[in-house]
Amino acid sequence: SQQGEEDPQALSIQEGENATMNCSYKTSINNLQWYRQNSGRGLVHLILIRSNEREKHSGRLRVTLDTSKKSSSLLITASRAADTASYFCATGANSKLTFGKGITLSVRP
Amino acid sequence: GAVVSQHPSRVICKSGTSVKIECRSLDFQATTMFWYRQFPKQSLMLMATSNEGSKATYEQGVEKDKFLINHASLTLSTLTVTSAHPEDSSFYICSAPQGHGSTDTQYFGPGTRLTVL
Numbered sequence: 001s002q003q004g005e006e007d008p009q010a011l012s013i014q015e016g017e018n019a020t021m022n023c024s025y026k027t028s029i030n031n032l033q034w035y036r037q038n039s040g041r042g043l044v045h046l047i048l049i050r051s052n053e054r055e056k057h058s059g060r061l062r063v064t065l066d067t068s069k070k071s072s073s074l075l076i077t078a079s080r081a082a083d084t085a086s087y088f089c090a091t092g093a094n095s096k097l098t099f100g101k102g103i104t105l106s107v108r109p
Numbered sequence: 110g111a112v113v114s115q116h117p118s119r120v121i122c123k124s125g126t127s128v129k130i131e132c133r134s135l136d137f138q139a140t141t142m143f144w145y146r147q148f149p150k151q152s153l154m155l156m157a158t159s160n161e162g163s164k165a166t167y168e169q170g171v172e173k174d175k176f177l178i179n180h181a182s183l184t185l186s187t188l189t190v191t192s193a194h195p196e197d198s199s200f201y202i203c204s205a206p207q208g209h210g211s212t213d214t215q216y217f218g219p220g221t222r223l224t225v226l
Contacts, residue, residue: 031213033214033215035217040200040220040222041219041220042113042115042202042217042218042219042220043153043202043204043217044217045214045215045216045217048213048214088152088153092213095141095158096143096155096158097143097155097204097215098155099145099152099153099154100152101151101152102151102152
């Protein structure tokens with residue numbers, strides 16, 4: 001069953017703008033991860049945040065985790081056309097990853 | 110980062126035939142690999158966990174006799190779709206965690222697009 005639910009489902013922004021994507025989940029987790037998928041390709045791991053962490057940065061990416069609200073956000077700053085892809089959050093628990101439905105991000109040049 | 114390969118990348122087969130998909134971890138050993146399927150514009154659904162040296166663990170609703178998994182070595186897992194039908198057409202993706210924590214960072218293969226005619 002689906003664990004993570006991202007919103008919005010689709011996001012279109014201008015190059016240079018920031019993109020914020022949210023993910024909510026329902027059960028306890030060990031960690032939450034964000035992945036990117038270009039059309040018809042495999043997934044690329046972006047960032048992992050553990051349940052005892054609140055914020056994490058990696059390059060232009062910033063991830064927050066609020067376990068009390070069971071939610072996470074992914075911020076991509078200074079977006080580029082190459083950031084156009086689908087983004088998935090995945091919750092890790094009981095030795096498995098459960099993926100959300102994904103967000104389609106389009107960055108217009 | 111770690112590399113996971115899949116072969117073939119695309120396969121078209123006739124209904125009733127069997128198709129084998131390979132998943133290899135190229136520069137690390139994986140005692141566990143995961144198999145997912147993804148329908149167009151949808152999320153990844155975990156099908157099964159492949160365990161080296163033991164039987165695979167299947168998710169609820171996944172037919173183990175339909176989707177045969179063999180984890181032959183620490184770097185290779187195979188998924189065989191037996192007696193494939195058009196409804197089995199999908200994008201199949203494998204992943205392998207690097208490290209002992211099986212929900213730590215997972216490295217995904219590029220996927221296999223299966224089309225059953």
